[in-house]
Amino acid sequence: MTQNQAPSDQLAPKTRAAWQFFQQMLADVTKIVTEDAESERELIEGLRVIARVSSLCSQLSVEADPDRPSFFDMCSPTRMIGGPNPDGNYYLAMIRGDRNYRITGTRGTSAYLGFQILAGTGLTPRRMANYVSDVDMALCDGEFALVLSADEPADLAGAQWVEIPDDASSVVVREYIGDRGCEELATMWIGALDPDPIAPLTDSELADQFTAMAWSLMKLTTLHRTIKPELLDNPNTLLTAEAADLGAADTTPDNLYMMGTFRLDPGQALVLDIEPPDTRYWNVTLENIWHECLEPRRRHSSVTNRGVQPDADGRVRIAISAQDLGFGHWLDTGGRHRGFVVVRWLDNPNPPDVTVSVRQPEAQA
Numbered sequence: 001m002t003q004n005q006a007p008s009d010q011l012a013p014k015t016r017a018a019w020q021f022f023q024q025m026l027a028d029v030t031k032i033v034t035e036d037a038e039s040e041r042e043l044i045e046g047l048r049v050i051a052r053v054s055s056l057c058s059q060l061s062v063e064a065d066p067d068r069p070s071f072f073d074m075c076s077p078t079r080m081i082g083g084p085n086p087d088g089n090y091y092l093a094m095i096r097g098d099r100n101y102r103i104t105g106t107r108g109t110s111a112y113l114g115f116q117i118l119a120g121t122g123l124t125p126r127r128m129a130n131y132v133s134d135v136d137m138a139l140c141d142g143e144f145a146l147v148l149s150a151d152e153p154a155d156l157a158g159a160q161w162v163e164i165p166d167d168a169s170s171v172v173v174r175e176y177i178g179d180r181g182c183e184e185l186a187t188m189w190i191g192a193l194d195p196d197p198i199a200p201l202t203d204s205e206l207a208d209q210f211t212a213m214a215w216s217l218m219k220l221t222t223l224h225r226t227i228k229p230e231l232l233d234n235p236n237t238l239l240t241a242e243a244a245d246l247g248a249a250d251t252t253p254d255n256l257y258m259m260g261t262f263r264l265d266p267g268q269a270l271v272l273d274i275e276p277p278d279t280r281y282w283n284v285t286l287e288n289i290w291h292e293c294l295e296p297r298r299r300h301s302s303v304t305n306r307g308v309q310p311d312a313d314g315r316v317r318i319a320i321s322a323q324d325l326g327f328g329h330w331l332d333t334g335g336r337h338r339g340f341v342v343v344r345w346l347d348n349p350n351p352p353d354v355t356v357s358v359r360q361p362e363a364q365a
Helices: 014-038 040-063 203-221 229-233
Strands: 088-096 101-106 112-121 125-133 142-148 160-163 170-175 187-192 236-239 253-265 268-276 282-287 303-304 316-321 329-333 338-346 354-360
Touching: 014 040, 014 203, 040 203, 125 160, 229 253, 236 354, 268 338, 282 329, 303 329
Parallel strands: 142 160, 316 329
Antiparallel strands: 088 170, 101 142, 101 187, 112 125, 112 170, 236 253, 253 338, 268 316, 268 354, 282 303, 282 338
16 A cells, blocks of 8 residues: 555445445345245246346446437347336436437337436436427438437527436337337437536446446336235236326336236136227237246247237237137246236227136136
8 A cells, every 4th residue: 555545445435335235235135036936936037137137227327328328228138127018129328417418310110219308316216307209209301300408409400309307317218119020120329419528437426326226226126016016916807007107207108008917827828808909009018027028039928919910809819828728819928827917008098998817728627
């Protein structure tokens, strides 16, 4: 140690305390997952979810740079946590309310595209501060430009102004795809119009990042306890969930949901008899108990309105089971005995007519 160097146990006190807080949060969520798992498979998947959530939280809190932001996909072929739509893309960029940003891109032909401005920093709960959907977006030859700022600039250079508050924290982009084989995905880029000069990382800054990482870890690994947990005690039913039920920062007004859980014995199927909603896009998704999508790149565990045809009576039958038992369009549970079911649709405020029944082949009845 040199003459002017402080002892190591006195360096970065805020960062060290925040890192210890993250370690304790990691232990706490491990205890929750261990307590709530009903089987070895659920425990294994739950511990894997903690690892995957930790990776995402690091991207959100430590790797993101609001002075020089970029969009990154919160999902990957193997990481679909937090109840996402597997028939969609979720992009995020971190921003600051005292900065001005410009977003440019192409709309493409996907079923839906929306930009959500979230606000709230530190321990303040996140909230939606503004929102631009594709129906509100000004397009020129399929291209768009948005300027994000607290005050409207005198010269927008052809862009569309989106007001942001002083505590703006991120931009969340949702893109839904009806058929990946024939739709052109949107493209987008974000840049700060007035970035600060690059400066060394401070003790306070990294401490705030670790603290945010810890709270995000707790939030995303305990959704089964915080979002309509009563569904776990009333399986094989569906309830309409308003946006407020899911958290003001976790959805948008034009995204509507029905949620439920399945609990099935071997050889049983949960059959959803649906009158398709009168909307441009809807889908049905299966999740495990930790709100992780069921390997959608490896098994058929979700379907959009583009992937299923109504029967002669105009209704759609979705059969949720471990094997295809012939009761309708099959969604594969992968042999899990319980999990979540999510029906989402756009634009139409009225929930679709859905009846739910548990069925099994007559030879087993």
